[in-house]
Amino acid sequence: MSPTDILLVVAAGLGAGVLSSTVGVASLLSFPILVGLGLPPVVANVSNTLGLIPAGLGGVAGYRQEVREAGRLAWVIALVCAIGAVLGAALLLGLPPGVFEAVVPFLILFTCLLVGVQPRVARWLRARHERRHGEQLSERRSMSPLTTFFATVTGVYGGYFGAGAGVMMVAVLGLGTDLELRIVNGLKTLSLMVGNIVAGLIFVFVAEPRWDVVGLLAAGSMIGGYLGAVIGRRLPDGVFRWSVVAAGVVAAILLF
Template sequence: MDVLTALAILAAGLGGGVVVTAIGAGSLVTFPVLLAVGLPPVVANVSNTIGLVPGNITGTWGYRHELVGRRGLVIGVAATTAVGAVAGAVLLLSLPSEAFSRLAPWLILLAATLVGTQPFISGALRRRARRRGDTPRGISTHLPAPLVWASATIGVYGGYFGAGQGVMLVACLALGLEERLQTVNALKNVAVLTANVVAALIFVWIAPVDWAAVGLLAIGSVVGGWLGALIGRRLPGPVFRVLVVLFGYVVALRLLWDAD
């Protein structure tokens, strides 16, 4: 590996750490770079998953204050994501990727659209509740049943590929929970960390890994994850929502372009 290739992967890790923590689409930065430097797709995917784990850890730690008092939600998101990620990692190593790759861009487009329309949907639901005299739900203490299934399903995608996993989960959690968007983003970071750790533990033992790429991504993503937490926690809610939507569409269009 030459110096320019190493620097490109290191920079990708830095950018991916920032994006995955602040927005939820870090693989949009890192995965294409690994392909561009010549890694085969499966090796790039596996190495990308393992290399982003340190950045996931620092990013999740940076959002720890948003999770105070939400232990039930954290456990629920982590547990359901872990189950799904195991299935996703096994699928990656045992099945052809064409079918899921064709579906993923449309799922991400849907998720980004849900993030953008969530304030209008939530407002309509609150107005309906006031008309009916319903009591607001207040702070959530556990995942509702629909979100259990949604989190597990998105976990499958996270273990299989992962680009846009955070965007999809932010959309579902924002619609299903009465929580601030920053709290939702913190839960998203827990889910992405869980999916990457679970998949990485499987990949280390039975998948082809480029350890030089993993090391460079890890170094860059540690710093990037910390920076992403600083950036994401200070963004106003509307600005953060716009960025999530934009990144969601960018991820989807990139995947659609690559599929052609």
Template sequence: MTGAEQLIVIGAGLVAGLLTTTVGVASLVSFPVLVALGIPPVVANASNTLGLIPGGLSGSLGYRRELREQPSATWAVVLTCALGSVGGATLLLALPPGVFEAVVPWLILFTCLIVGAQPWISRWLRSRHTHAPEPRTAMSPVTTVFAALTGVYGGYFGAGSGVMMMAVLGLGLDLEFRVVNALKTLAVLAANVVAGIIFIFVADLNLTAVGLLAIGSVVGGYAGAHLGRVLPPTLLRILIVLAGITAAIAML
């Protein structure tokens, strides 16, 4: 890479880190940059996953206050997404690239709809109870299954996985939006860490791209956590939906 190309990759990592901890579509920025620089798609995908791990770590550190509020949900998210990402990373290495491409954009659009409508859906569900239900702060079996499936997708490709996780956790748990956003950031991190470890041993990597993305994403992730905490929930929800729609259209 030339010096200018290296700066571009660092910038892509910075923006991806910001998006990881806010709207959850980091790979939509960083992955196309790597491909545009001539890196083969599968190598770019694996390198991108590994390079964004520092951004997820710094973002989760920035959200540590929110994560401490719900320790049981935090551990459940880590375990389910980590296990799911094993299957996703295996699929990436074993299946033809076009297998998920026809389905994923529509899946992202559907989850955008869920994220946008989540306040109304939650109110409707609560209204069906004859008595005031207890707030749901622990993941149910259904929520756990869908979180694991999101981890599978995160290990396979990941663009829009944060939006999907916001939909799953927003419907499955009665938590403040900032806490759900923190859990989403941790979920993406868990999927990336496990998939990244697998890729180190069995996938081709561009280590230069990995290092440059890591430099940018670690700064962007921490800054994004503070931004995600202070943004009004309605505005953040709108940004997440718009980012998810953009990701789906780009993939289509």
């Protein structure tokens, strides 16, 4: 790689790290840059996954307070995303390239809609429950079986490709729990980190990453992940929510 290419990959890692810890669309920036530098798509995807592991580590370090507040739920998220990432990595390596290309943009747009309308839907469901049962619905601090299922599916997608996986996890946790958005953001960052670690470990043994690219991405992404967490913790709920929606829409348009 030329000096310009090296700087570009490090900058891509830095920017992807910031996006990972804020709006959750890191691969939207880094993956196209790797492909643009001439890496085959699968090699670029594998190298990108490994190079963004430090972004997750930096992001979770920045969100350590929120992850601690989530308590047992953080462990559940880590477990289901690890299981999902194994399945997703197997799909990436076993299926022909582009199998889900037609579906993914619509999936991301749908989750953007869910993130946008989540407060109204949550209020409507709570009011409906209170009218039917005459009692207040207790605060949901854990995941139902249905929410757990969708979190696992999100983990599968994260292991397979991952662009927009953070948006999907925000939608799942926003609708399935009553956690504050800052905690949801911390858990989203945790889920992306776990997915990248698990999928990355598989790729080390069965794929052929470009280790020079991985190292350069990692150098930028760890710093970016921590900076993104610092930014994300200070974003008002409304700004965070609509930033996630906007990022998801952009991701869907580019994937179209």
